[in-house]
Amino acid sequence: MKVIYTDSLVIGGGLAGLRIAIASRQRGYDTIVLSLMPAKRSHSAAAQGGMQASLGASIKGEGDNEEVHFEDTVKGSDWGCDQDVARMFVNTAPKAIRQLTAWGVPWSRVRKGDRQVVINGKKVTITEKGEAHGLITSRDFGGTKKWRTCFTSDGTGHTMLYAMDNKAIELGIPVHERKEAIALIHEDGVCYGAVVRDLVTGELLAYVAKATTIATGGYGRLYAVSTNAVISEGIGTAIALETGVATLGNMEAVQFHPTAIVPVGILTTEGCRGDGGLLLDKEGYRFMPDYEPDKKELASRDVVSRRMTEHMRKGKGVPSRYGDHLWLDITLLGKEHINKNLREVKEICEYFLGIDPVKEYIPVRPTQHYSMGGVRTKPTGESPNLKGLFSAGEAACWDMHGFNRLGGNSVAETVVAGMIVGEYVADHCAATTLNINTKLIEKFVRREENKIMNLLNRDTGENPFELRKEMQDIMMDKVGIFRNGDDLAKAVEELKVLNQRAKNIALRNRIASSNPELVEAIRVPKMIRLAQCVAYGAMLRTESRGAHAREDFPERNDRDWLKRTLTAWPSEDADLPEVAYEELDIMKMEMPPGSRGYGVDNTVHHPDTEKRVARIEEIKTANPDADRFEMQELLNPIEIPEKFKGKNERTGRGFK
């Protein structure tokens, strides 16, 4: 049995994982990153649109600051997020982007003088100030009050990930590629590392560490059509669930992006609409202003996706052999803009649709895109149930997104959480001595070995590819954009059956080394369990909040549902997770629940909301001279690592 020891084991080589490893190394700890493939190929590379940080350098970002970013984020989450975490996030995001600048990201910059942009379907000239020239610029994105999304032409995620991985290489951080974590090693509420399968040789290895971080990205591939990479299968989240101890948060919170191309589901970025693109129906009619007169195409993602679906249900979709779709029109942005700032979109249209978006409309449909749920953590990034287990990035439910995340807030989360959680991981390494019995390691490795032996020895049984397909279809049909009790109950029952069948997988190709079918057989049962957490959580949540939209319970119900779903899977034999809830305390909120400003407000309010509003008024009256920093301290004091506490400078206003 091969055992590899380190201080800080990081499972996942995307933006979040690499940033945690960098923090560990910079604080003097030994660290190893595990990844299914080279780190630079992680899904973070696919983010085209941008990263939110309230720098406010562009004229359309003027007046932006942490407060405005905070409001947008909390509203976007439909008040489902953890406001402490959202605060930590917005205060640190400007620092994160500035650090990435020093590490080499070639962010697009403000150019002084006039430039033409498209706003609300019309060409408008805006004038950038001379004093902002050369600072990081930003574009408009859905659900934000200011133009806050910073970007690198059309390749934000790519340049962020390359800068991050290059930094990791500079620091000599080893990335063990083609390695898959398939189980966590733990005992008595403490995590000691992971059992890892070498995807080339098939060898099982034990990685033993003081701190183990899950940064494995989202679980979009539970759905048949998703914008996510094919490796976004939630395996990291699943191995946390399989400890029976760690909990997952808000797994039912799944986001659908309005504009993925039909049929393959590849994303065209929100930047298309941010830069002025429009949504049209089969008559070429721009329908969004009818539904959302205020924000139109740039309403929050969950809202736009639902409006599109509603509109198609009225028979306004464009029929095609792959079902109905709508059009995304970016022709009005002009060739030059598309070639420079939306080139990736252009390439995707050319290669996958054979059309030129400079001249033609793009067929789009709302498609699974982002997993708000994940490994539940405290604000430090540590699991509340399993010591030494941390999580960050899309894999985590750190919970700054609640029930809907804003575009541009995700890559921002990966790097901000990487910085903050990275410090707590290092603190944990400093405070811990590794004390582990090799018998325990052996027990976990043997258990996985036996599972694999069983798979390889079984003569007849289920086909793992078919099981996956059935699961994905259930999720598409019954746990999609609009949900209802009947369908969800059916989904839960059908997934129970799949969970049983998944215990009886047999392989056609029975070798232990590199074997894609074996990989599938190891993953599918884990994915089915995650799917069950999503479906069951969605069935139980009898309200609509953010991306979780129940047709039978259309109102947001703060009175009964202002709480986070926690799922655990304590028994191997169970077909359902155990569900518990964590209340969100309104009396501690900096921003008590209100209306998001979309459609009719039918919220069922919580009795505490009024009390908190009154309390905040009292605090404000009692402290008439408090500036915004002092006010935040009074309303929402947060802990943040010392080195990230400073105020952020902005052009034209200094540190105010």
Add this chain to the structure above:
Amino acid sequence: MSDQERTLKFHILRYNPQIEGDTPTMKTYEIKEAPGMTIFIALNEIRETYDTSIQFDFICRAGICGSCAMIINGQPDLACRTLTSKFPEGEIKLLPLPGFELIGDLSVNTGKFMRQMSERVESWIHDKYAENVDLCKLEERMDPDTADEIYELERCVECGCCVSACATKRMREGFLGAVGFMRLARYALDPRDKRSDEEFYEIMGDDDGVFGCMTLLGCQDYCPKDLPHQTQIAYLRRRMAMIN
């Protein structure tokens, strides 16, 4: 997209070095073409219906991550964004990308190669003050055009197509290759990187570097991101030639 269903013939090199005694052989698989079918879709169908052991690498399936380069009817390209309709004969021959360690079938170890390349060219900003940057203060300004130009050179996805198409690389094991030159050009252009020309010369001023390049430009022809290899190699050469 034609609605007429064709039968496609895939000829695929099969070889698993993990299995003792296995030898490389070409195998043929037939599948029905579907509208909009890419090689990504086709290979998955072949794996799920005919042979679950076949190895290949796809991640983003959108031409973004650089995982899926292979030799498609004689030419290196990203398989995920190659439509089967591109081949009127309906015969598609797939080989693993040469120049890299073979993992099995169509899967090669580009990761190891690219990490070594990055270490060799020290693919990061060299500035001893960078770590002391005060993150609270305004970021250092950059000319908007310079930022755009750097990005143009940073669009490389480390797919390896250029390496597989390079005649010099085939003859000289230690040859840096176009992907490395492009990376160096990117940092040489970046005002944040304080390396001097002499330091860059140390990395590429020999026959394993820019002076070994025969400028046959296989790299330029096959780079799926259309990076400007020709102009950048010429530029680096001129700049390096001035050192002596």
